[in-house]
Amino acid sequence: MKPYVICHMVSPLDGRLLVDGWAPKEGPLRKPILDEYQRLHEAFDADAWLAGTTTMKEFATGQAGAGESPSSPPDRPWHLADAQARHFAIAIDRKARLHWDSATADGGHVVVVLAASVPDAHLAELAAMGISYLVMPGDDIDLKAMLEALNQRIGIRKVLLEGGATINGAFLKAGVVDEISVLLAPAIDGSTGSPAIFEAGEDGLGARIRLDLASADPVAAGAVHLRYRVVPS
Ligand SMILES: NC(=O)c1ccc[n+]([C@@H]2O[C@H](COP(=O)([O-])OP(=O)(O)OC[C@H]3O[C@@H](n4cnc5c(N)ncnc54)[C@H](OP(=O)(O)O)[C@@H]3O)[C@@H](O)[C@H]2O)c1
Incomplete structure (x- = not known):
């Protein structure tokens, strides 16, 4: 049996990957947002978290x-x-x-x-x-x-896939992600060429998956927690 896979990420409004780009180390947003990301991580009560190299x-x-x-x-x-x-x-x-x-x-x-x-x-x-x-x-x-x-x-039954962009893209392409969880931070990166939280090569993912909204909840630090079920298209 395959474990249930939740891809859990944090991103600013423009979907960028690198936290330093939108939440500078000494800035006021970084700690409350990363604390909220960790709180959600723990609330999922998964058996494992997983990340790319x-x-x-x-x-x-x-x-x-x-x-x-x-x-x-x-x-x-x-x-x-x-x-x-x-x-x-x-x-x-x-x-x-x-x-x-x-x-x-x-x-x-x-x-x-x-x-x-x-x-x-x-x-x-x-x-x-x-x-x-x-x-x-x-x-x-x-x-x-x-x-x-x-x-x-x-015995892993539930796993949090926590990036980065490349491994997220590979998992989504392989059709093994059941749910996406994004903590949307009140920030914009805006830097040209900065990667997104999902990167899946030239052909991308638009033709492969559909997302069904499961919940959208305002949480701490002015952020919104979005959850989507992944449906193969
Ligand atoms: N915003 C967030 O929530 C969040 C969360 C996590 C990470 N991050 C950030 O994301 C950045 C890293 O992201 P990234 O996209 O560069 O790297 P990544 O996804 O962590 O790792 C990429 C590496 O994984 C390996 N890989 C790629 N496809 C694979 C496959 N199909 N099967 C097995 N291995 C595969 C490759 O290494 P090999 O060629 O050696 O196999 C590739 O270079 C970091 O700066 C981190 O801080 C952000």
């Missing part, structure tokens, strides 16, 4: 390991480092670019999802850090198969 770099601030080959081949496809974990941070890192200095990220036990080409030495580095991993077949990660595996092996 670039977004997860903000959490994966470790150094590459020594790169020595382990004496015996590491487990594939699964290594479960914490059998007691009930809340997870899923990092998609198909090219093994992330290095960690903690086995938790934003309160979740880290589970890294990699492509089959990942070297044994990188898996050994993750295991030594107490991090769980899942190695998927092939070079590209089949997102539906990955979600089903996360449900089957570690």
Whole structure:
């Protein structure tokens, strides 16, 4: 079974991705809006949050390991480092670019999802850090198969997909997102060329999905919380 997937993002009125562009670090809007985003995150009561490689770099601030080959081949496809974990941070890192200095990220036990080409030495580095991993077949990660595996092996039933734009676009293209949640901040970025919260290549998403409004609620800090069900078109 595939977990229920909610793509949860925060954005200004023009739908831009990078918070620094519309809520400067020292500005009055940033903290109340990010606090509200976190409050909504917690209210969803999901089993896991998930992000793409670039977004997860903000959490994966470790150094590459020594790169020595382990004496015996590491487990594939699964290594479960914490059998007691009930809340997870899923990092998609198909090219093994992330290095960690903690086995938790934003309160979740880290589970890294990699492509089959990942070297044994990188898996050994993750295991030594107490991090769980899942190695998927092939070079590209089949997102539906990955979600089903996360449900089957570690019991994830509800997951928050929290960016960035590229991984959101890939999930939407794959047809595996059930709901969109956007905290719309009272701000405008307006800078030319700044990415949007969904990026899905030249052909985009307009012909692929339809959105049905589920709710639109004014919340703290002058923001509006929008929820849409995703309907394949
Ligand atoms: N406004 C918000 O609510 C919000 C939320 C989260 C993040 N952000 C911001 O978003 C920014 C990052 O966004 P981003 O779009 O640049 O990066 P991202 O979506 O976090 O990660 C993109 C990377 O994911 C990998 N990837 C792409 N497609 C994939 C696929 N189909 N399957 C598996 N992996 C795939 C690629 O790396 P490889 O080529 O190495 O595989 C790609 O470079 C950050 O600055 C962050 O702060 C904003």
